[in-house]
Amino acid sequence: MTPRPLRLAAALAAALALPGCALLFGRPAAPPLAGAPPLVEAVYQASRQGSWGRARPFLNQARALVDGGADPDARGPFARSALHWAAIGAVEADDKRRDRAYRELAERLLAAGADVNAEDAYGNTALDWAEGDAGGDLLQLLATAGGRHGVSRHLSSSLDRLLYVLYQALDADDLATARELVGSGIRPGTVLTVRLESEVSSVASRAGDPVDAITVAPVESAGRVVVPPGTPVEGTVLYAKPVAGQYSQAELSLDFANLVHDDGARTRIVSIVTDVDNAREVVRDNRIIGIPFATHKEVFDWGVRMLGLLPFVGVATDTALYGFARTINRDIVYEPGTEMTVQVRLPVRFDQPMRGAAWPVLAPSPELVTRVRALPLQARTKSGLASDVTNIVVLGSREAILETFAAAGWVEAASLGVSSGFKTFLATLRATDYDEGPFAPLFLDGERQELELQKQTNTYAKRHHVRLWRRGTLHGRALWVGCGTHDIGLRIRRAGTDWPHIVHPRIDIERSKILHDLMFSGRAEGYTLVPRPAAAGQHDYEDEGRLITDGAVLVVRLAGGSAPSTKGR
Numbered sequence: 001m002t003p004r005p006l007r008l009a010a011a012l013a014a015a016l017a018l019p020g021c022a023l024l025f026g027r028p029a030a031p032p033l034a035g036a037p038p039l040v041e042a043v044y045q046a047s048r049q050g051s052w053g054r055a056r057p058f059l060n061q062a063r064a065l066v067d068g069g070a071d072p073d074a075r076g077p078f079a080r081s082a083l084h085w086a087a088i089g090a091v092e093a094d095d096k097r098r099d100r101a102y103r104e105l106a107e108r109l110l111a112a113g114a115d116v117n118a119e120d121a122y123g124n125t126a127l128d129w130a131e132g133d134a135g136g137d138l139l140q141l142l143a144t145a146g147g148r149h150g151v152s153r154h155l156s157s158s159l160d161r162l163l164y165v166l167y168q169a170l171d172a173d174d175l176a177t178a179r180e181l182v183g184s185g186i187r188p189g190t191v192l193t194v195r196l197e198s199e200v201s202s203v204a205s206r207a208g209d210p211v212d213a214i215t216v217a218p219v220e221s222a223g224r225v226v227v228p229p230g231t232p233v234e235g236t237v238l239y240a241k242p243v244a245g246q247y248s249q250a251e252l253s254l255d256f257a258n259l260v261h262d263d264g265a266r267t268r269i270v271s272i273v274t275d276v277d278n279a280r281e282v283v284r285d286n287r288i289i290g291i292p293f294a295t296h297k298e299v300f301d302w303g304v305r306m307l308g309l310l311p312f313v314g315v316a317t318d319t320a321l322y323g324f325a326r327t328i329n330r331d332i333v334y335e336p337g338t339e340m341t342v343q344v345r346l347p348v349r350f351d352q353p354m355r356g357a358a359w360p361v362l363a364p365s366p367e368l369v370t371r372v373r374a375l376p377l378q379a380r381t382k383s384g385l386a387s388d389v390t391n392i393v394v395l396g397s398r399e400a401i402l403e404t405f406a407a408a409g410w411v412e413a414a415s416l417g418v419s420s421g422f423k424t425f426l427a428t429l430r431a432t433d434y435d436e437g438p439f440a441p442l443f444l445d446g447e448r449q450e451l452e453l454q455k456q457t458n459t460y461a462k463r464h465h466v467r468l469w470r471r472g473t474l475h476g477r478a479l480w481v482g483c484g485t486h487d488i489g490l491r492i493r494r495a496g497t498d499w500p501h502i503v504h505p506r507i508d509i510e511r512s513k514i515l516h517d518l519m520f521s522g523r524a525e526g527y528t529l530v531p532r533p534a535a536a537g538q539h540d541y542e543d544e545g546r547l548i549t550d551g552a553v554l555v556v557r558l559a560g561g562s563a564p565s566t567k568g569r
Contacts, residue, residue, distance in 0.1 A: 036076030039065045043082040043105070047089030048206060052097050055089070059101045063108060072114035078210065078236070079121040083114045084129060087142070088208045091132035091239065103137045116147045122236045122257035123151040123268055132207060132239050151268060185226050186219065186269070186348035193217045193516070194233050194256065195339050202250035202290060202332040203242045211235035211254055216339065217516040218358050228356020229520055232260035233342075243290065243330045250281075250290030250332045256342050261354055269348050275341040280459035281332055290332045337409050338457055359519040360526035362557060371474060372530040372553045378539060379442040379449075379467065379483050385542045387442050388503075389535070389549055391511050392466060392482030394518075395474060396558030398451070404524060404558050405453045408517035413452035413465070444469045444481065451480070455517070463487045464513055477557070485547075486510040507547050511554050518556050527556045 030048035046058035090102040127147035169177040194213040219227035235256035272286040449467035466484040489502040535551030
């Protein structure tokens, strides 16, 4: 038997690996900033310590460097000065001693001539960062010293200046200037769909950390592509708060600030995150807010309703479900591949145009148009109810379809059965994902779907999905007909194990999502939209509502496949 001290040590090591344990023991020291001046490095390290005792030696070192004549405006990575990192550290500080220490350091830096309005690589000044600690002394100090907002975080003042210049141009009948101000590269309200290339979380991420992403769909303006797919997008973490107790919620705030050109040049954008694709969290005012703790009553009610049990199953079940709820990880964790919607808030002018093109468009043959317009309008449930509308045609082998969707982050669904049903129940109860969650069967001309593919983030309640039926060949390629819809929630229809998804009624949005995913995979040769005027309008959807579409069918032609799949055969 393992000696008791070793067992205790092992238990402690396991506990330290649990989410949230950093709140108790502090986070480890950060790796050094490559190429950072000593002053910047010292303040950066202080901002990354989990306790006052660990931060104090670095703050003492920084004060000594300032008093010894170190350049107060020296910049390190991300174009940040010591004043930037002092403001970031004040946001991260969790006690009054560190708050006072950062204020005293900022006073020394300003007295030594530090530029209070210097912007970092994301357009943020020290004042912008200090606003994350609205009740702190540093914010007032910076404002008193003449601190202003940077270009990325002062939307209202930027809009004021833009309107002032615009009206001046209009008063002077200078239409060329007015047109340039409002009709340049990217217009306000334009949406970018970005895919994370680095992990961000409420636990491991810290204010000031870089965030890397790429665009996954072309952005068009005035009939031309202004931001091609695959454009790198640079961002930073503005705020990260892990779950600290039963009644707290995790929070995460990101700032995507730069579009990176092929030659490394950068174009600044002012944007906010408006949505995280298929995530269990909600987004409000650029803040991603984690799920709340599910009380034992809520969890118990869900369990009873989903399992069809009677309410008198007893206190033991109630207590067990309460304990079960406490095991749910409520922190925000987004792995590479997570997609977000980012909305541009101010006009963007490009000093140099971005090179790129729209997805290649195919010319539909008369035979293709005839085949598409002859498709059944809707699939049907086992009981005969009209269900999903046909809106996708894929030309390619089964293997090519599986490879292409896999490259786009989609997976095949599990077969519907006892095992997958129980996993679905757990995923729903725990508010977690189930990548291979099963589909209910639908039928097209009496035939059940042959392929079922889906894409989630961190919850089974929301997912993109498509069902496909093989319908012969066209131009030497297999022709597959699909119904693509977006599940946006769960509904419990009645007591028992019947908990269908809620489908977004505007299915053309999902059609566009599938288009961009397949084209971005690099395994599709091109696409076309075949109009189907007779299918435009609203269509009954089972017994739960209606689906709305313009009737067009997306046709995507794939390259050949090479890796056969045995799943689902």
